[in-house]
Each structure stands twice: as C-alpha cells, then as structure tokens.
Amino acid sequence: MLFQYIHHLAERFDHKKTLDQLQTFASTPEGAVGITAAVALVAGASYLKNKNNDRGCPKVPGSSVWGTSTEEYRADPKAFIVKWQNELGPVYHAELFGHTATVVSGSYVREIFLNDKFDFMAGLHRTFDNMLLTNCGPYEDLSAAHTSEVVKKFLSPHLKHFTPRVIEHLQQGLKAQTGEISAEGKQFPHVYGLVQHPVALASASVFVGPELSKNELLIDSFKNMVIDVGSELLPNPWLEPFPRLNRLRMWWVGKTSSTVKRHRGQLATALKPELDRRLKAMASNDSNWERPDDILQNLLEHYTPPKGMDTLNYMVNWMTQLTFAAIHTTSEGSTWVLYRLLQTPGLWEELYQEQNEVLEASGIDSSAGAEVFTREILNKFVKMDSVIRETMRARTAYITLPHINKSNEVVTLSNGAKIYPGESAYINVWSNHNDPSLQNSMKDLQQFKPLRFLDAEKNSTKIGEDFLFFGMGKHACPGRWFAVQEIKTIVALLLREYKLEAVGDLFFPEVESIPFPMGEFKIYPRKQVA
Numbered sequence: 001m002l003f004q005y006i007h008h009l010a011e012r013f014d015h016k017k018t019l020d021q022l023q024t025f026a027s028t029p030e031g032a033v034g035i036t037a038a039v040a041l042v043a044g045a046s047y048l049k050n051k052n053n054d055r056g057c058p059k060v061p062g063s064s065v066w067g068t069s070t071e072e073y074r075a076d077p078k079a080f081i082v083k084w085q086n087e088l089g090p091v092y093h094a095e096l097f098g099h100t101a102t103v104v105s106g107s108y109v110r111e112i113f114l115n116d117k118f119d120f121m122a123g124l125h126r127t128f129d130n131m132l133l134t135n136c137g138p139y140e141d142l143s144a145a146h147t148s149e150v151v152k153k154f155l156s157p158h159l160k161h162f163t164p165r166v167i168e169h170l171q172q173g174l175k176a177q178t179g180e181i182s183a184e185g186k187q188f189p190h191v192y193g194l195v196q197h198p199v200a201l202a203s204a205s206v207f208v209g210p211e212l213s214k215n216e217l218l219i220d221s222f223k224n225m226v227i228d229v230g231s232e233l234l235p236n237p238w239l240e241p242f243p244r245l246n247r248l249r250m251w252w253v254g255k256t257s258s259t260v261k262r263h264r265g266q267l268a269t270a271l272k273p274e275l276d277r278r279l280k281a282m283a284s285n286d287s288n289w290e291r292p293d294d295i296l297q298n299l300l301e302h303y304t305p306p307k308g309m310d311t312l313n314y315m316v317n318w319m320t321q322l323t324f325a326a327i328h329t330t331s332e333g334s335t336w337v338l339y340r341l342l343q344t345p346g347l348w349e350e351l352y353q354e355q356n357e358v359l360e361a362s363g364i365d366s367s368a369g370a371e372v373f374t375r376e377i378l379n380k381f382v383k384m385d386s387v388i389r390e391t392m393r394a395r396t397a398y399i400t401l402p403h404i405n406k407s408n409e410v411v412t413l414s415n416g417a418k419i420y421p422g423e424s425a426y427i428n429v430w431s432n433h434n435d436p437s438l439q440n441s442m443k444d445l446q447q448f449k450p451l452r453f454l455d456a457e458k459n460s461t462k463i464g465e466d467f468l469f470f471g472m473g474k475h476a477c478p479g480r481w482f483a484v485q486e487i488k489t490i491v492a493l494l495l496r497e498y499k500l501e502a503v504g505d506l507f508f509p510e511v512e513s514i515p516f517p518m519g520e521f522k523i524y525p526r527k528q529v530a
C-alpha cells in the first residue's frame with residue numbers, strides 16, 4: 001500500500017512546483033531525515049511487496065535492516081560478486097539499486113540480451129535518460145534505434161573511407177594538446193585531458209564534416225556536454241527507489257539547466273549557417289554545390305523533423321545524441337588503454353617494435369611518420385589489439401547493463417529464474433570477464449595480461465558472452481569499430497612520435513564510481529631520446 005501510495009504521489013506531481021518545494025524541503029534537517037526515512041520505507045515496502053513472488057532462483061539476504069544489498073555491493077563490488085556467486089550460483093536476485101534485481105551471469109546472459117522482452121535503454125533511462133537531460137523531446141522521435149540505424153548505415157560500412165580524415169583530425173587534436181615537446185619532456189596531470197580533444201575533433205570531422213569541426217563552440221560541446229550535463233545530476237542514491245521522481249529530476253535539468261541551454265545554444269550557433277547553406281543548395285539543386293560527405297548530410301537527406309520541430313533543433317538533437325553515444329565513451333576507453341600502457345614496463349616499446357615490423361612488412365620504411373597509417377595497417381597491430389581487448393575485459397564493470405522486462409509476462413530463464421514485468425535483469429559483467437570456463441581456460445584472470453589475446457582469435461570488437469564491454473545481441477554497440485579504430489590510432493600516433501612514462505604512482509580504481517585510472521605522466525619526443 002505504502003509503495004503504491006508514494007508512487008501515486010510521484011505520478012501526480014506538479015513538476016515545477018513540487019521539485020522546488022522538494023529541494024527546499026530536502027535542504028532542512030527535518031527534510032533530510034524525512035527523506036531518508038521515506039527512502040528506507042519505500043525500499044522496505046518494495047522488499048515486502050516482492051518478497052513472496054516466486055523467483056525460481058536464490059536470493060541475497062540483504063545486509064541492511066530492510067533486506068537491501070546496495071551498500072554492501074557499492075562498498076566492494078568484487079567481494080560482493082565473488083561471495084554471492086560462490087554461495088548462490090550464476091543467477092540470483094537481490095534488492096539492489098532501489099529495486100528487485102535479478103543478477104545474471106554465465107551463458108544465461110544470452111537469454112537476456114537475445115530476448116526482445118528486455119530493454120536496455122529503458123533500464124538505463126531509469127537513472128540516466130540523455131533525451132530528457134538534454135531537452136531533446138520524446139524518446140520515440142529520436143530513439144537508440146534511430147541512432148543505431150544511422151551508425152550502421154552511414155558510418156560503420158564506410159570506416160575505410162573515413163580513416164584518412166579521422167587520422168588527420170586525431171593527429172591535429174593530439175598536437176593541439178601536447179604542443180611542442182622538448183628533450184626534457186612535458187608533464188601532464190591526466191590522460192583524459194590529452195585524448196578528449198582529439199576524439200571530439202575526429203568524431204566531429206565525420207559527424208558534421210572537416211569544415212564545421214573547426215568551429216570551437218561545436219568542439220567545446222562535443223567535448224564537454226556529457227560531463228557538464230552529467231554533473232548536473234550528481235549521484236543521488238536516495239532517489240533510486242523512485243524512478244518516476246528521478247525522471248522528473250532529469251526532465252527538470254533538461255528544461256531549466258543553464259548548462260544544457262548553453263550547449264544546445266552553442267551547437268545551434270555552430271550548425272545554423274552550414275545548415276542554411278546546405279538546405280538552400282539542396283532545394284535549388286545547385287549544380288555547383290559539392291555534396292558534403294558526412295553524417296549530417298545523410299541525416300538531412302533521410303530524416304524529417306517531427307511535427308512542430310524545425311530542422312535546426314532536430315539536428316541539434318541528433319548531434320547531442322551522437323555525442324552522448326560516441327565521444328565520452330571512446331575518450332574513456334582510450335584513457336584506460338593508455339594508463340595500462342603506462343603501468344606495464346616494456347609494453348610501450350614492444351608495441352613500437354610491432355609498429356615498425358608491420359610497416360616494414362608493408363614495404364614502408366620504418367623511419368616513416370604517422371601519415372602512412374591506413375585502416376589495413378591499423379588492423380595489423382595485433383599486439384595493440386590484444387592490449388585493448390584485455391584493458392576492456394579487466395575494466396571496473398561489475399553488475400551493470402540493466403535490462404527491464406518491458407512485456408506483460410513473467411520471463412522464465414532456462415534455469416527457472418523468473419523476471420517479473422517491470423523488473424530488471426542486470427548483467428554480471430565482471431563474473432563473465434573473469435570466468436575461466438568462458439575465457440578459454442585462461443589463467444590469472446584477475447591480473448592484467450596485455451598480450452593474452454594475441455593468438456586467441458578474439459579481437460577487441462568481437463563480442464560474446466565472454467566479452468560484454470560493448471553489450472551483445474542485436475543492440476550491441478554499432479559504433480564499436482569506429483571507437484576501437486580511434487583508440488588504436490591515438491595509441492599508434494603517440495607511439496610513432498613519443499615515449500610516455502608515468503610520474504609517481506598510478507591509481508587503478510576498483511569501484512564503479514571512479515570511472516578511470518589516475519596519475520601524472522610525462523611525454524618525451526622519441527627521436528631526441530632514442
């Protein structure tokens with residue numbers, strides 16, 4: 001009853017007024033105590049409401065008074081997984097993240113990824129809905145299916161064609177970040193700051209074309225929008241049991257945040273003159289106009305704005321969604337790979353050797369610069385590819401990728417576990433990435449071993465139940481070839497010209513709340529120190 005009552009209230013909110021009131025209320029001591037009590041009650045009520053459901057799989061006896069496990073999990077996700085997997089097996093349920101979650105590992109993950117009744121985007125949007133957060137209108141107007149279609153049609157099959165452009169812009173972006181580097185070397189505080197700019201620039205050169213990628217406002221938004229908007233939504237565990245309230249908060253951020261307004265404004269200012277030019281040329285069939293070769297042009301030709309929306313706003317929405325999918329994810333991936341290279345003695349030079357061998361075998365003198373890289377050559381860097389796959393396998397992804405059962409039926413897995421309508425199945429990524437029976441009997445899976453995939457015929461875009469970094473099934477990341485090629489190119493460009501060394505200790509996180517490693521490093525020019 002209590003559960004229904006609070007959800008009923010959440011549904012009947014006067015959005016604007018209530019959120020203001022709630023914020024004022026929450027900032028008083030009485031408010032804080034009241035809210036904490038309400039959250040505990042809702043979590044407890046959810047537990048009581050669901051506890052009698054037959055779930056066909058064992059349950060984690062929650063460590064809190066309310067039978068919930070989120071705190072235990074967040075304190076040490078790896079210990080949580082090892083303990084409960086040993087005791088309960090590959091599929092169990094727990095009161096996690098404010099609701100009843102079925103945690104799935106082993107081959108059972110297939111039954112989630114490949115079943116259309118489960119929806120990852122709906123699971124993600126419970127806590128992070130980029131359409132709401134960036135005021136992009138209804139999800140149906142620009143869904144993940146739309147973005148996926150565009151990536152599959154207009155990007156992935158044309159990667160070879162885009163490669164020279166991507167290499168050029170990654171190189172340009174790296175140079176802008178490193179500047180001139182003398183023989184004494186130059187110190188940098190964090191890898192993310194080095195790679196974020198080149199990734200944004202290269203992605204922009206493909207999404208909106210080389211000309212528009214010179215626009216500083218646009219690049220600023222491509223680089224920073226995800227982090228700026230994400231920080232408007234600082235983690236708020238007390239909202240977890242209230243998905244509707246959480247969505248209301250995201251809607252509010254999207255509608256009112258000056259950060260969102262600024263980024264949307266920057267994108268609109270940058271895009272408008274170019275859109276006007278293109279639309280005019282298209283309307284008049286101008287024979288002197290050379291059709292631009294980028295994603296924006298394909299969008300203009302194949303997609304129509306929904307009723308009531310102009311082309312400019314529609315294209316701002318598209319660029320926002322592409323940015324959210326592509327740029328931070330790839331920058332974060334590159335950051336992890338470079339920190340692993342900094343961490344492992346001798347690996348930098350081993351990859352440099354590989355690069356020279358590949359170039360020589362392709363008839364290119366090993367003194368050649370980065371201009372000789374092509375998609376074929378990048379694909380021959382098999383040691384580097386193994387480093388990338390191993391970095392992603394060993395990353396801090398634990399119980400994640402929530403998939404909501406969107407159907408009206410109970411889904412029963414082959415081991416009898418039941419997931420009720422509206423409930424979520426979570427993928428136990430860490431378990432699969434560390435399971436010897438899935439990882440070809442490999443040893444020491446909890447260690448980072450950079451070359452373990454060298455002869456394993458598993459490259460870094462090959463998804464499966466043993467490698468879930470890009471998801472699996474028909475919704476698996478369609479941008480993974482682009483992302484991996486960008487990561488490879490960044491490493492290849494740096495290898496060609498520089499040596500990188502850690503300065504002091506590096507820190508590798510073990511909890512999900514810290515997204516990537518940390519530590520200072522120095523860059524030296526290769527030629528002067530060789």
Ligand code: HEM
Pocket residue numbers: 113120121144145147148151155325326327329330333468469470471472473474475476477478479480482483
């Ligand atoms: C290292 C970088 C990246 C990572 C780790 C990553 C990861 C993921 C994951 C885990 C999913 C969900 C898969 C599932 O539901 O099974 C996904 C979906 C998606 N990704 Fe990526 N991604 C990356 C880069 C990119 C890039 C560069 C693009 C576009 C150019 C992109 C576009 C998409 C799209 C459109 C979807 C939605 C697919 C659908 O729902 O059908 N991603 N990505």
